[in-house]
Amino acid sequence: MKAIVIDGCCSAESLHVSEIPRPEARSGWVLIKVFAAGLNHSEALLRTMEADADYIATPIVPGIECVGEVADAGGGKLSIGDKVIALMGGMGRSFNGSYAEYALVPAQNVFKVETTLDWVSLAALPETYFTAYGSLTEGLQLTAGDRLLVRGATSTVGQAAIQLGKALGAKVIATCRKESSFGKLRDIGADECVVDDGRISRQPLRIRPNKLLELIGPRTLRDSLLTVARPGYVCNTGVLGNVFAVAQFDPIKYIPNGVFLTGFFSNFPTQAAIDAIMRLANQNAIHPLYAKVFSLNEIVEAHTLLEQSGAGGKIILKIR
Ligand SMILES: NC(=O)c1ccc[n+]([C@@H]2O[C@H](COP(=O)([O-])OP(=O)(O)OC[C@H]3O[C@@H](n4cnc5c(N)ncnc54)[C@H](OP(=O)(O)O)[C@@H]3O)[C@@H](O)[C@H]2O)c1
Numbered sequence: 001m002k003a004i005v006i007d008g009c010c011s012a013e014s015l016h017v018s019e020i021p022r023p024e025a026r027s028g029w030v031l032i033k034v035f036a037a038g039l040n041h042s043e044a045l046l047r048t049m050e051a052d053a054d055y056i057a058t059p060i061v062p063g064i065e066c067v068g069e070v071a072d073a074g075g076g077k078l079s080i081g082d083k084v085i086a087l088m089g090g091m092g093r094s095f096n097g098s099y100a101e102y103a104l105v106p107a108q109n110v111f112k113v114e115t116t117l118d119w120v121s122l123a124a125l126p127e128t129y130f131t132a133y134g135s136l137t138e139g140l141q142l143t144a145g146d147r148l149l150v151r152g153a154t155s156t157v158g159q160a161a162i163q164l165g166k167a168l169g170a171k172v173i174a175t176c177r178k179e180s181s182f183g184k185l186r187d188i189g190a191d192e193c194v195v196d197d198g199r200i201s202r203q204p205l206r207i208r209p210n211k212l213l214e215l216i217g218p219r220t221l222r223d224s225l226l227t228v229a230r231p232g233y234v235c236n237t238g239v240l241g242n243v244f245a246v247a248q249f250d251p252i253k254y255i256p257n258g259v260f261l262t263g264f265f266s267n268f269p270t271q272a273a274i275d276a277i278m279r280l281a282n283q284n285a286i287h288p289l290y291a292k293v294f295s296l297n298e299i300v301e302a303h304t305l306l307e308q309s310g311a312g313g314k315i316i317l318k319i320r
Pocket residue numbers: 040041042127131152153154155156157158176177178181196215216236237238239240241264265266267309310311312313314
């Protein structure tokens with residue numbers, strides 16, 4: 001089968017299509033005929049920084065998510081031909097991932113979906129919408145009437161969070177780096193748009209948020225904690241600011257009284273969450289957003305754009 005394989009850290013330009021054996025079906029694992037796969041920062045990090053580390057099973061096919069049809073159910077509940085999405089669980093890091101015509105994935109990370117979405121649109125959904133949905137529901141306990149601020153709203157997860165936040169009945173404030181993004185964010189559903197100067201807590205917001213999805217990360221987290229009304233919730237899901245930890249974290253002084261700080265890690269998807277996302281999307285006519293589509297042969301262009309965060313949304317690899 002055709003696949004992208006990396007042996008260690010490498011440049012985007014060195015990526016190319018290889019012929020490797022199709023994975024052998026095995027009990028407890030689902031062999032997926034891959035139609036499309038979403039690209040994620042995690043794969044740019046893998047290629048540029050992590051692929052030489054012991055915990056990455058090189059040579060490896062990258063890719064932490066895909067959509068496709070079951071080619072072999074590995075003795076589990078699924079049937080050949082079922083439409084599925086798969087994500088996480090070590091895909092593309094501990095075992096071969098989704099930049100390939102077939103992917104073999106542990107059954108617990110493969111989810112049946114019933115949808116009329118085309119493959120490319122469906123491929124925009126798994127990791128991005130699961131992350132946004134989990135952050136809003138499990139992280140922020142979002143309910144109708146809440147006032148949600150999405151910090152880093154032009155990111156792919158941010159855009160999905162706006163759509164899902166609106167569908168869950170919240171008012172949505174979107175923050176971004178440039179005023180020129182306001183039109184796009186409003187089109188997605190944002191009620192208010194604000195340029196993020198790093199001090200949102202000092203800005204006179206028309207709508208005062210009580211829930212805040214932090215996608216910039218520790219760089220702006222303290223300001224986010226000061227931005228929410230009390231009681232208020234902040235969920236740190238992203239690290240777009242490239243600061244990965246809070247130095248000398250003193251919870252007593254760092255977290256204001258009456259503010260609840262949590263995080264979300266997309267490593268534990270469930271069929272219940274995927275079903276809920278599909279239902280919410282169907283009921284609210286949410287079409288998964290994507291920005292660019294590339295073929296496997298265009299992997300250099302796709303990964304160059306991914307590394308530069310230049311797509312303005314999700315990048316999809318169309319495999320078939
Ligand atoms: N916790 C988890 O399990 C999980 C899962 C998935 C993703 N994530 C994280 O969530 C974040 C978003 O991921 P993504 O794939 O959605 O990212 P993405 O689509 O690649 O987002 C890139 C865009 O974010 C905006 N951005 C970048 N740096 C920014 C900054 N300092 N301040 C404000 N905006 C900034 C830029 O938009 P403009 O050019 O328009 O400003 C940029 O084009 C990432 O940090 C990712 O690692 C976490």
